[in-house]
Amino acid sequence: MFDITWTQGAYPALEGLIARQLAVFPEHGGYLGKRFAGATAEELTFTEGLAEIVTKIAGDELDGCCRDYRWLAEVVLEEEIFFRRQGRYRLSTFEEANAEIYSNLAYMTRYMNGLLLSQIWWHNHTAVMRYFREVYLPGNAPGARHLEIGPGHGLFLYYAARNERTAEAAGWDISPASIARVKATFAATAQPLPELALVDMFEPNDRRFDSIAFSEVLEHLEQPAEALDAIVKLMAPGGRLFLNAPVNSPAPDHISLFRSPEEIIALVEAAGLVVEDSLFAPTSGASLARARKLSLAISVAVTAKKP
Ligand SMILES: C[S@@+](CC[C@H](N)C(=O)[O-])C[C@H]1O[C@@H](n2cnc3c(N)ncnc32)[C@H](O)[C@@H]1O
Numbered sequence: 001m002f003d004i005t006w007t008q009g010a011y012p013a014l015e016g017l018i019a020r021q022l023a024v025f026p027e028h029g030g031y032l033g034k035r036f037a038g039a040t041a042e043e044l045t046f047t048e049g050l051a052e053i054v055t056k057i058a059g060d061e062l063d064g065c066c067r068d069y070r071w072l073a074e075v076v077l078e079e080e081i082f083f084r085r086q087g088r089y090r091l092s093t094f095e096e097a098n099a100e101i102y103s104n105l106a107y108m109t110r111y112m113n114g115l116l117l118s119q120i121w122w123h124n125h126t127a128v129m130r131y132f133r134e135v136y137l138p139g140n141a142p143g144a145r146h147l148e149i150g151p152g153h154g155l156f157l158y159y160a161a162r163n164e165r166t167a168e169a170a171g172w173d174i175s176p177a178s179i180a181r182v183k184a185t186f187a188a189t190a191q192p193l194p195e196l197a198l199v200d201m202f203e204p205n206d207r208r209f210d211s212i213a214f215s216e217v218l219e220h221l222e223q224p225a226e227a228l229d230a231i232v233k234l235m236a237p238g239g240r241l242f243l244n245a246p247v248n249s250p251a252p253d254h255i256s257l258f259r260s261p262e263e264i265i266a267l268v269e270a271a272g273l274v275v276e277d278s279l280f281a282p283t284s285g286a287s288l289a290r291a292r293k294l295s296l297a298i299s300v301a302v303t304a305k306k307p
Helices: 012-024 026-036 041-086 094-102 105-121 123-139 155-162 176-188 224-234 261-270 288-293
Strands: 144-149 166-173 195-198 209-215 235-247 274-282 298-305
Touching: 012 026, 012 041, 012 105, 026 041, 026 105, 041 105, 041 123, 041 155, 041 176, 094 105, 105 123, 105 176, 123 155, 123 209, 123 235, 123 274, 123 298, 144 155, 155 166, 155 176, 155 209, 166 176, 176 195, 209 224, 224 235, 224 261, 235 261, 261 274, 261 298, 274 288, 288 298
Parallel strands: 144 166, 144 209, 166 195, 209 235
Antiparallel strands: 235 298, 274 298
């Protein structure tokens, strides 16, 4: 059983969240023990801040969100079994994902709630969120016009909108449930609402942005190279891209399978962008070398610039 007193009260929001999660998912104790084993004080301090925000966002629905996380973990396990047996993701077309998931409000709401908690429970998600806040955003020039495509739960957009270098923030998504989730995230944290719109990124658009976040969307698309071309068109000259996509990471709506971090870097470069920095964050409990060897999930965060 996971000992929730291991931080001795130094991280109260995180400890509180762990207790609530384990109340509805006691079998997850062993996993959480591994996930936080060896975490540094800096990681725990960032995670504590994230836990405070997630607790606020979930509000009265926290226990429901923890149940939705449990559901998500079980759904992902089924996808993992398929992936290990077949060597591919279950779905291969956007149409299938749209029919099963994006257009299904109840499924999408559960999925986003589960992903909200995964930002804390999955080491790779927390590491990428921290990279976005502490490395990517401070690199933007002051006055940045920032866009997130596919903001989902809204946490990346929340950090971007609050950053002192961001002058304008916008979020585009094709899912009404995601837009509603982002609105709820900003309401719960008493932040002014960014511009939010139901926009398909593949539709031609005259808007240009200095900073674009594209997190956990690439693997949901049938044509990732076309998606990157569409993003490059939306970037102002000298604009920056924060891309986050996982390799070997089965999920109910993952379509494009990337087998190595280098495959993702090559796609970004092929779109004409210059890769300036990257973070390869392996799944909880695995080193990068072990994750590569066993084809385990690795989140790949890339900072790239339009020349
Ligand atoms: C898994 S969520 C990502 C949430 C969040 N960015 C994160 O990193 O966890 C993927 C989001 O991309 C959105 N999406 C998928 N295809 C899209 C498209 N063509 N244009 C805009 N948004 C899209 C989905 O509706 C969903 O909200």
